Amino acid sequence: MGTTPSAPTLQDQCVKRGQSIQFSWRANTGVYAKWMKDGKTLVNGGRISIYQSEDYMDFTLTIRDAKNEDEGKYTLELWNSKDRASGSATIKVLEYDVDWRTVNWKGNENIKKALRELHPSNPNVKHLRFLLHGPVGAGKSSVINSINCAFQGRINVNALVATTAGKSYTKVYKTHPIKDKDGKELPFVFNDIMGQENEESAGASTADIISALNGHIREGYTFNPVSALSESDKYYNISPSLNDKIHCLVSVIPADKISLLDDTSGVIVKMRDVREAANDLEILQVVFMTHVDKCCPLVKEDLKHIYSSKKIKQAMEHCSIKLGVPMNCIFPVKNYSEENRVNEEIDCLILDGLNQIVDFANYYLGSI
Numbered sequence: 001m002g003t004t005p006s007a008p009t010l011q012d013q014c015v016k017r018g019q020s021i022q023f024s025w026r027a028n029t030g031v032y033a034k035w036m037k038d039g040k041t042l043v044n045g046g047r048i049s050i051y052q053s054e055d056y057m058d059f060t061l062t063i064r065d066a067k068n069e070d071e072g073k074y075t076l077e078l079w080n081s082k083d084r085a086s087g088s089a090t091i092k093v094l095e096y097d098v099d100w101r102t103v104n105w106k107g108n109e110n111i112k113k114a115l116r117e118l119h120p121s122n123p124n125v126k127h128l129r130f131l132l133h134g135p136v137g138a139g140k141s142s143v144i145n146s147i148n149c150a151f152q153g154r155i156n157v158n159a160l161v162a163t164t165a166g167k168s169y170t171k172v173y174k175t176h177p178i179k180d181k182d183g184k185e186l187p188f189v190f191n192d193i194m195g196q197e198n199e200e201s202a203g204a205s206t207a208d209i210i211s212a213l214n215g216h217i218r219e220g221y222t223f224n225p226v227s228a229l230s231e232s233d234k235y236y237n238i239s240p241s242l243n244d245k246i247h248c249l250v251s252v253i254p255a256d257k258i259s260l261l262d263d264t265s266g267v268i269v270k271m272r273d274v275r276e277a278a279n280d281l282e283i284l285q286v287v288f289m290t291h292v293d294k295c296c297p298l299v300k301e302d303l304k305h306i307y308s309s310k311k312i313k314q315a316m317e318h319c320s321i322k323l324g325v326p327m328n329c330i331f332p333v334k335n336y337s338e339e340n341r342v343n344e345e346i347d348c349l350i351l352d353g354l355n356q357i358v359d360f361a362n363y364y365l366g367s368i
């Protein structure tokens, strides 16, 4: 035991409940060792096994059947007559022990039936109208496509959706009906717009989005990031009816990017400005949080982990704080992107969110 021990390097780990956690280290010299969790010494027994080789150089800590209580900072402390050294790493458990929101994974047909039979609560309105806004590439157009896929029971050739990242793929203001399997239109429509960008003179302008909320933009208008639609333009509808106005604003945010968008970023500021305008107009606001499969490996593996995943809840909390939308108005969804067949779980999250926003919008219409 004559050499100074070098500091152990341990890797941070994210584990699923029930998995085994293991840290190993081979020292450069014979040393004494102890393992600690959050400053407390660990001992052999129960789910914990501590191994040390006869030459005092190999050390392994194993914890079987990971539980939430195993989260924390683990340290391996080494010492000999020459010196001491230590190294640490953290363990994160990816899931809660119980789902914090419930979903009826077998409820798709009932939701579709209820939505087919829905009547707007105001006789002057033919369709409930939703406006989608959010950053470029967030998945706005994909939300419309996914809802259509869920009703039609097949994947559509997706002309609406971007195939390359960068500038907004959607440039023209358009109303998209949702069609049932037999081609019949459902009683709600989605207005898709150009994505928002951080730079002042790029992406859909806040003024244009507010005009859309008020029903002032006609079909076919091409967004111009540097000049908002003016009243004299042929695409400006001076006297919109209640049917032309937006009944619910849907912010679309990618779950895997929300933590990167800081409070002062152009997109967040623009989205908050639109939200404030919607508030003044008493238009309801909800969030569809997309790309959940890119945010959490557990969810990528199985969408049914959506409400036990800590990463998803954290991303939803970020959305809530950054956009000022309460948690119960945020719906995590996975859009159809690479799939070539419809999938019950993808449909389920989309339909669950749709059902609730249709309910909100219809209640709003009944109250004005």
Ligand SMILES: Nc1nc2c(ncn2[C@@H]2O[C@H](COP(=O)(O)OP(=O)(O)OP(=O)(O)O)[C@@H](O)[C@H]2O)c(=O)[nH]1
Residues within 6 Å of the ligand: 135, 136, 137, 138, 139, 140, 141, 142, 143, 160, 161, 162, 163, 164, 167, 168, 169, 170, 171, 193, 194, 195, 196, 290, 291, 292, 293, 294, 333, 334, 335, 336, 337, 338
């Ligand atoms: N993995 C995954 N990919 C998604 C999801 N939603 C959208 N995408 C992909 O993200 C890319 C952008 O999607 P779009 O729907 O075009 O996004 P957008 O918000 O309409 O974008 P712009 O019109 O350009 O502003 C496409 O390649 C989609 O297939 C999702 O939930 N998961």
Ligand SMILES: [Mg+2]
Residues within 6 Å of the ligand: 140, 141, 142, 160, 161, 162, 169, 170, 192, 193
């Ligand atoms: Mg688009």
